[in-house]
Amino acid sequence: MIYTITVNPSIDYVVQLPHMTLGSVNRLAHTAKLPGGKGINVSQILNDLNQPNRALGFIGGFTGTFISEALKAKGLDCHFTKIADDTRINVKIHADEETELNGAGPDITSLEVDQFYEELSHLTADDVVVMSGSLAPSLPDTFYYDIIQKAKAAGANFVIDTTGEALKKTLPSQPLVVKPNNHELADYYHTTFNSQADIIAAGKRMLKEGAQHVLISMAGDGGLLITPDHVYFSPAPKGHVINSVGAGDSMIGGFVGTFAKTHDAVESFRYGLACGSATAFSEDIATRAKIDEILPLIKIETVTK
Numbered sequence: 001m002i003y004t005i006t007v008n009p010s011i012d013y014v015v016q017l018p019h020m021t022l023g024s025v026n027r028l029a030h031t032a033k034l035p036g037g038k039g040i041n042v043s044q045i046l047n048d049l050n051q052p053n054r055a056l057g058f059i060g061g062f063t064g065t066f067i068s069e070a071l072k073a074k075g076l077d078c079h080f081t082k083i084a085d086d087t088r089i090n091v092k093i094h095a096d097e098e099t100e101l102n103g104a105g106p107d108i109t110s111l112e113v114d115q116f117y118e119e120l121s122h123l124t125a126d127d128v129v130v131m132s133g134s135l136a137p138s139l140p141d142t143f144y145y146d147i148i149q150k151a152k153a154a155g156a157n158f159v160i161d162t163t164g165e166a167l168k169k170t171l172p173s174q175p176l177v178v179k180p181n182n183h184e185l186a187d188y189y190h191t192t193f194n195s196q197a198d199i200i201a202a203g204k205r206m207l208k209e210g211a212q213h214v215l216i217s218m219a220g221d222g223g224l225l226i227t228p229d230h231v232y233f234s235p236a237p238k239g240h241v242i243n244s245v246g247a248g249d250s251m252i253g254g255f256v257g258t259f260a261k262t263h264d265a266v267e268s269f270r271y272g273l274a275c276g277s278a279t280a281f282s283e284d285i286a287t288r289a290k291i292d293e294i295l296p297l298i299k300i301e302t303v304t305k
């Protein structure tokens with residue numbers, strides 16, 4: 001079973017308008033309210049791929065009810081821990097450029113945390129735990145690290161989508177895959193990239209520091225996969241970008257869901273790329289039909305053997 005953990009889900013309130021003027025009343029041309037949060041997005045892709053998974057995390061208030069109902073309607077297996085405080089609302093503004101306003105998140109009590117841990121008490125070596133997204137402010141910085149220790153103790157694999165110090169702390173525990181985007185990777189090593197070779201060198205360094213696979217996403221420029229033996233690159237297919245929020249989560253979902261079935265890193269990369277682009281070309285997280293439309297357009301090249 002794959003468990004996704006979204007500590008800090010959100011209603012993503014996506015608004016579109018031709019131009020935004022700060023300090024004025026702006027009238028919206030189109031709005032949508034979507035259940036969001038990085039782990040939840042991963043679960044939606046896993047469902048598309050018919051990969052058994054369970055969405056865990058904390059959810060509360062009227063916003064939490066909206067998310068639970070929307071996800072149940074989509075057929076997701078959700079075992080969220082109920083909290084007293086309201087789940088946040090994140091605003092995604094699509095105007096001249098994309099701007100995101102993400103809330104800090106609700107208060108989560110220690111009793112609620114204990115209830116959440118119950119959901120992880122039966123982990124086995126066949127499981128994968130995917131942790132994505134920000135921590136709510138009331139949780140300790142060690143929250144993900146503590147879950148990783150539980151996963152390791154059970155012999156389960158884990159994936160964590162994080163950056164900076166939090167990532168540094170988790171690499172020695174050998175995550176199945178890490179997926180920095182090229183900007184996050186440059187920031188992580190306090191450097192700037194001038195070529196694809198620079199990006200690959202940084203990715204290889206991350207592999208040496210403990211990751212089993214390194215996926216580097218580069219938005220409209222495609223992605224790289226670094227394995228212990230090979231480096232692969234794929235350009236992104238061209239298409240009409242509607243809402244790239246969740247493209248990175250979709251890439252993780254595509255990779256992890258396919259790896260669970262095949263243990264084939266290149267096939268997993270292919271699905272990861274297709275799911276990322278399919279989401280970028282959709283209003284919400286991609287559907288199976290959109291992923292199937294994009295898959296034949298993915299062309300993976302071997303960069304080094």
Ligand SMILES: Nc1ncnc2c1ncn2[C@@H]1O[C@H](COP(=O)(O)OP(=O)(O)OP(=O)(O)O)[C@@H](O)[C@H]1O
Pocket residue numbers: 181216217218219220221222223236237238239241244245246247248249251272273274275276277280
């Ligand atoms: N404009 C685009 N055109 C085609 N494919 C895209 C586009 N944006 C993203 N993708 C696909 O999705 C993958 C992940 O996107 P991206 O690099 O933006 O991840 P991210 O920075 O983690 O994004 P986010 O945080 O918004 O989810 C890319 O590697 C690419 O395969």
Ligand SMILES: O=P(O)(O)OC[C@@]1(O)O[C@H](CO)[C@@H](O)[C@@H]1O
Pocket residue numbers: 008010012035036037038041090100102132133134135245246247248249
């Ligand atoms: O504030 P966080 O937890 O870092 O990110 C939350 C979020 O921006 O991530 C998803 C896209 O990746 C959205 O659905 C959601 O609003």
